[in-house]
Amino acid sequence: MIKDETAPLEAVVLGTAMSLGGTPDLAHVYDPKSREHIIDGTFPKEEDLIRENEAFKAVLEKHHVKVYRPETLADTNQVYARDIGMVIDETFIMPNIIEDREHEKDGIAYLIDQVSPEDILVMPEGAHAEGGDVMPWKGRLFVGYSEEEDYQAYKVSRTNRAGLEFLEQHFSNYEVIGFELKKSDTDAKANALHLDCCFQPIGRDQCIIYKGGFKNLSDYEWLVAEFGADNCIEITQDEMYHMNSNVFSISPEVIVSEAGFDRLNTELERRGFTVERVPYTEISKMEGLFRCSTLPLKRSY
Numbered sequence: 001m002i003k004d005e006t007a008p009l010e011a012v013v014l015g016t017a018m019s020l021g022g023t024p025d026l027a028h029v030y031d032p033k034s035r036e037h038i039i040d041g042t043f044p045k046e047e048d049l050i051r052e053n054e055a056f057k058a059v060l061e062k063h064h065v066k067v068y069r070p071e072t073l074a075d076t077n078q079v080y081a082r083d084i085g086m087v088i089d090e091t092f093i094m095p096n097i098i099e100d101r102e103h104e105k106d107g108i109a110y111l112i113d114q115v116s117p118e119d120i121l122v123m124p125e126g127a128h129a130e131g132g133d134v135m136p137w138k139g140r141l142f143v144g145y146s147e148e149e150d151y152q153a154y155k156v157s158r159t160n161r162a163g164l165e166f167l168e169q170h171f172s173n174y175e176v177i178g179f180e181l182k183k184s185d186t187d188a189k190a191n192a193l194h195l196d197c198c199f200q201p202i203g204r205d206q207c208i209i210y211k212g213g214f215k216n217l218s219d220y221e222w223l224v225a226e227f228g229a230d231n232c233i234e235i236t237q238d239e240m241y242h243m244n245s246n247v248f249s250i251s252p253e254v255i256v257s258e259a260g261f262d263r264l265n266t267e268l269e270r271r272g273f274t275v276e277r278v279p280y281t282e283i284s285k286m287e288g289l290f291r292c293s294t295l296p297l298k299r300s301y
């Protein structure tokens, strides 16, 4: 059962960096930050990614979370488990994701086999959504998406209107609210790859938000009004680039955050959160962080 972003976590799929397949060539890159690091010769090494990813696993286990791993597929980047499936209520949704990453789904097939068939929802052709864009929160379903023009124009546009409408049809118990995101295939500072790259609810009624990630100012303003300005931690463009909104909630009180996010971590502690600091800078080079690395299966209510 998953109804929100922060209830105490019981079980999760954590992506793996094993058998990453080395540095991709530019023809096979699908986000601007990886692209930047390939060009600069700073694309992360598998051993460093594994070290960071295992440190995250240790923190999850310290908090008694059952951690499942994808089956390792040869030469496949499986770090970001978030995007390849999603759980809403008791339903496991198998979405249509970017073709370059479709193969990653094979790694979690063994887990999906354990879900009863009536709890599996397969997205129809033409509807696209990735888990990083989808967030249940207090009876609402926040969805980052692109309208057709952007969806066709950008590789980093991953959820389309048909995906949004599919969620609307199947989760009529939620009020589905779509937010168009700003996209760039070449400039990571001008790109909100997924909704969780510019926004995430935390605690019971707070959020982390980057204004510039929203294509329409009115969406950002709506969220700030909804959460209340005092309950929003606003982050800068640089903080967005370093993925400050992509922390991960183990519970309403405990947040996993990057060890070097000084301003954010201090602010979270000032607000009463327990911050579990994990070094994750190498993983951040591929335009994802903690939330992106996880696919929560069960939170307790």
Ligand SMILES: NC(=O)NCCC[C@H](N)C(=O)O
Residues within 6 Å of the ligand: 030, 031, 034, 080, 082, 083, 101, 131, 132, 133, 193, 194, 196, 197, 286, 287, 288, 289, 291, 292
């Ligand atoms: N939820 C997320 O934002 N996931 C990060 C995915 C990063 C990966 N390089 C991608 O472009 O799909």
